[in-house]
Amino acid sequence: MSGGQLIRDASARDADACAAIYAPYVTGTAITFESDPPSPAQMAERIAAAAREHAWVVLEADGRVVGYAYGGPYKSRAAYRWSCEVSVYLERGRRRTGGGRALYDALFSRLAARGFRTAVAGMTLPNEASVGLHRALGFEPVGTYRRIGWKHGAWHDVAWTQRPITPNTDEPPDDLR
Numbered sequence: 001m002s003g004g005q006l007i008r009d010a011s012a013r014d015a016d017a018c019a020a021i022y023a024p025y026v027t028g029t030a031i032t033f034e035s036d037p038p039s040p041a042q043m044a045e046r047i048a049a050a051a052r053e054h055a056w057v058v059l060e061a062d063g064r065v066v067g068y069a070y071g072g073p074y075k076s077r078a079a080y081r082w083s084c085e086v087s088v089y090l091e092r093g094r095r096r097t098g099g100g101r102a103l104y105d106a107l108f109s110r111l112a113a114r115g116f117r118t119a120v121a122g123m124t125l126p127n128e129a130s131v132g133l134h135r136a137l138g139f140e141p142v143g144t145y146r147r148i149g150w151k152h153g154a155w156h157d158v159a160w161t162q163r164p165i166t167p168n169t170d171e172p173p174d175d176l177r
Contacts, residue, residue, distance in 0.1 A: 005099075007106040010056040010068060015044035017065035018058070021091050030124050030151040046070075054084055055110035059099050066091040069103035071111050074120055082172045083118040084111060088133070100133045112166045119165050124149065125157040139163040 010018070023037035038046065047070075050056040054071035067090035074083040086107060088100050108119065121139060123130045139161035147155035 004062045005102075006060045007057055007102055008060065009051065009110075010047045010058045010070075011051075012044040012047060014058050014065050014068070015040040015047060018047065018068050018089075019043040021065070021067065021089050024092055025089060030149065030154070030156045031127060031130070033124070033149045033151055033156075035151070054114070054116070055107055057103055057106045057110065059090075059103050066094055067099045067103055069100075069107045071107060071116070071119070074118075082116055083120060084116050086111075086119045086121050095129045101137065104133075104137055108165050115172065116165050117167075117172060118162055120160060120162045122158045122160050125159055131159065134161050134163075137163065 019038055019040045019042075022032075022043070025031045026034045026037040047056050050070045050072055053073070056070040057068065058065045059067040067088070069086065069088040071084040071086045074080050074085045086104070088103050088107075090097075090099050090103075111119065119139075120142075121134055123134065125131075125144070140163065142160050142162050144157050144159045146157050148158050149156045
């Protein structure tokens with residue numbers, strides 16, 4: 001990326017910044033259904049787990065982490081192993097700046113290199129920014145769970161979308177990289 005921005009693989013040293021980016025989403029919104037923000041140590045564990053089997057990338061602006069995206073397991077059964085669930089979070093005030101798209105593009109490249117074929121993403125509604133980003137990146141709606149999560153004194157719907165990461169018309173490899 002240009003303009004003092006860089007996307008790179010995350011490491012444990014990014015845990016403080018990622019935890020700080022995520023905390024306001026946990027405490028002040030229903031965008032995530034977590035109720036307590038993870039500590040930097042917990043975030044470091046999440047980064048390490050994602051890096052082992054999927055991917056976690058961060059966006060730096062002027063040397064500071066301002067966003068991240070990661071992939072994780074979709075479901076544990078073997079038939080789903082070529083699919084993954086993805087999420088992206090940006091520092092508040094950075095929506096609609098191209099950071100989400102850039103993070104997802106980098107993430108999808110890494111996931112494709114590991115053999116993943118399909119990405120799924122869930123979005124708590126309403127969340128027009130996230131819905132718009134996912135639509136612009138080729139995610140297609142596959143369904144909505146109605147009144148599935150209770151947070152901040154209200155029930156919330158979650159819309160699910162999916163998109164191919166790589167063509168999945170041929171037989172997949174036996175193992176992921």
